Amino acid sequence: MKKVFLTATPPTPNGDLHLGHLSGPYVGADVYTRYLKMHNIAAYYLSGADDHQSYVPWKSKQLNVTPRYVANKFGNAILETLESANVRMDAFIRPETSKYHIKFVQEFFQKLYQEGKLIEKETPCSYDETHDRYLHEAYIRGKCPHCGAECDGNACEQCGRPNDCVDMISAVSKFSNHPPTTRIFKRLYFPLSKYEKELRKFYGSVKMGSHLTALCEKMLEDGLPDIPVTHISDWGIPVPVPGYEEQRIYVWFEMAPGYLAATQELNAMIQASSDVKSLWQEDNTEIIQFFGFDNGYYHAVLFPALFLAYNPEIRLPTAFVTNEFYRLEGLKFSTSRNHAIWGRDLLQKFSPDIVRFYLCYSRPETFMTNFVLSDFESFVRSELIERWQSWLQELSHKLVKLYGGKAPDLGSWHHRHHQFYQQIKQFVDAADTAYQAENFSPQKITRTLCELVRISHSFGREESHLISMASRQDEIKASISLELLAAKMLAILSQPIMPEFSINLWKKLGYQISIQWEENFSFIPTHQAINELENLFASR
Ligand SMILES: [Zn+2]
Structure with missing residues (x-):
């Protein structure tokens, strides 16, 4: 059976998740995982807390607590926010408590070191003399x-x-606000250029957007650099090589084996083989990674090269799904300047479905997009509540009045019925295409759903003029069956994005069976009892 592992960049636990985080990989990968699961594909969504980022001790310094306290506190907060946004991960790894993570990262590192794939270099490093600190990240x-x-x-x-x-322009130490000096240190490096040929081959097959393709090609053109994979620090995973006791494994190196360790942990949970050697190596395994463009180099250049170095048998990702920055009222989300709307705050006022729908609708897919609270509120009111809810209520009233709340037979069709049927088909095709990894676009899906509702509402209103005509009753049956079909397809197509709305609608349409994707969609059976299509958006 085909297995798909989906990953979303582990968030740094130096703060809770704001809408900018949610709009990117976290909701995106959740939507895609749910879509695959509706097709009965064994899809597993993996992520975790990126505890060992230097931003964690930096935050602990500001709060005057320990880095461990920060990582635990915000790791918990992140999990709660994901939960309340209905983001369902199959494994969320906490490095400190994971049985596998640290052990496997060190084994992975050691294997590369022992095979001569990491090289020792003495190089100038940025240093803050006043605070006697090695500077990075x-x-x-x-x-x-x-x-x-x-x-x-280390990255832009x-x-x-x-x-x-040391190559940054006008650099300053954040400890002293003074320009750093340089000191020579011995560190371990990973020479990326050794994997150039294999990376070029990989770029020929992996599906990714043009922005990321351009980044990879520019890096290849300029010559791939050697990347320091150890840093002088007391926060992170100790380097398992004698002589490096004062150093820690570079946190972005850690993430590559971290994804494998997450799979190992998942396999143990679902009682599949947790043998490291088989991870990401089986023929029927596919890996799809979701991340922001700012993490593009790590996922598209560094990690595949590390996997190739570790074991060329590891299957590299088949698709990268990236997003750009999401802005808040025109400015970058910023935790430190308190310019943020926290996921948990919005999710206390609005249902997860509504928040997820809007984040998908405005998702920064190929260029930066902007969140404005008043736009969000007016969208929810005019689109979801007024249009979606009105259409479904009107349909519901007609059903009760004309057929005692039961689905009619298909009646007799005229050209306008055929035309509307074709439109429904086109919407289904358009949404299905936008759900595929290579053209994954929640923006297109949500816009398609809005258009499906708009066209259905307009069709229903127009057809209502014939209701009082005794001679047109067969046509009315056809119209209402088609509107019911549109409502059913709305339930199916919206399931990955608005799981609660979708199930609610599905059940009210009289279905007892669980919701599945329909390749060849079918009409609601004649006489199926339909409940009133009201209150479909759970309120908060
Ligand atoms: Zn730059």
């Missing part, structure tokens, strides 16, 4: 050597490319 800020945007150490969120800290 969260601890240093400056301009990206590739695109000139403001960025932190804007262009997605890695830097070496």
